[in-house]
Amino acid sequence: MRVKSLIKNANPVPHTAPETLSARAADELSSLVGSGHVTSPAPARRAPRRGFLVAAVACGAAAAVAGVTFFGLQGDPAGAGGDRAGARSGSAGPAEGTGGGLTADEPYFAGTAALEKAADVIVRTRLGAGQQGSGDDAGTTVATAKVLATAKGRTPGDAIQVSYTTPGSGPETAGLTAGKEYVLLLDKGDGGRYVLVNTTQGWYEVEDGTAVAAQGNRVALSPRVREALRLAPWNR
Numbered sequence: 001m002r003v004k005s006l007i008k009n010a011n012p013v014p015h016t017a018p019e020t021l022s023a024r025a026a027d028e029l030s031s032l033v034g035s036g037h038v039t040s041p042a043p044a045r046r047a048p049r050r051g052f053l054v055a056a057v058a059c060g061a062a063a064a065v066a067g068v069t070f071f072g073l074q075g076d077p078a079g080a081g082g083d084r085a086g087a088r089s090g091s092a093g094p095a096e097g098t099g100g101g102l103t104a105d106e107p108y109f110a111g112t113a114a115l116e117k118a119a120d121v122i123v124r125t126r127l128g129a130g131q132q133g134s135g136d137d138a139g140t141t142v143a144t145a146k147v148l149a150t151a152k153g154r155t156p157g158d159a160i161q162v163s164y165t166t167p168g169s170g171p172e173t174a175g176l177t178a179g180k181e182y183v184l185l186l187d188k189g190d191g192g193r194y195v196l197v198n199t200t201q202g203w204y205e206v207e208d209g210t211a212v213a214a215q216g217n218r219v220a221l222s223p224r225v226r227e228a229l230r231l232a233p234w235n236r
Helices: 002-009 023-033 049-075 084-088 112-118 223-228
Strands: 121-132 140-152 159-165 181-188 194-196 203-207 210-213
Touching (some): 121 159, 140 181, 159 181
Parallel strands (some): 159 194
Antiparallel strands (some): 121 140, 140 159, 181 194, 203 210
């Protein structure tokens, strides 16, 4: 409303034409026709330039505010047509602390300490036959694993239920085979089941008493964990 008032009251082209003669013209005319016929000059009126400048500045400020508001809404995912939740749901690449699954954004651990810290339980097991789920659990296998030794955490007994992505069902699956012996690094999941901390780094196959890492995993288990699980030093 203030800007509107300034625009309406501003006069960018004021009437500045003098209605009387200048002093010099009055003197010359007086010498010709006599002083009685000449009106004395009035001081020239200053054009109200301040009002014009204030109005121009106000118009520019209003246009700048409108432009910032428009482009701000265009770039805000919560603005018109935006979805703030959708902006957060995109994959951001490997990062510690995120959940694993069929996508490429599951956690990847660069060192032994970080990998072992991420697991709630680290156990040496013998994997039993698995059963593939259906419905919401399609693509997931649940198998009973017999616990042979424990290096971290506690298990509810000498056998646990391990849930993992069925091998061959997606781009990132653990190559687990029933009847083989594995070191498993697990998180506690729903329903008393355990899940791998990572489909690549969450398991090591035990061969000749040594924990052999899966392809793509260059992180070795710590001496403390190997000793607790009665494993020989890593030979890769």
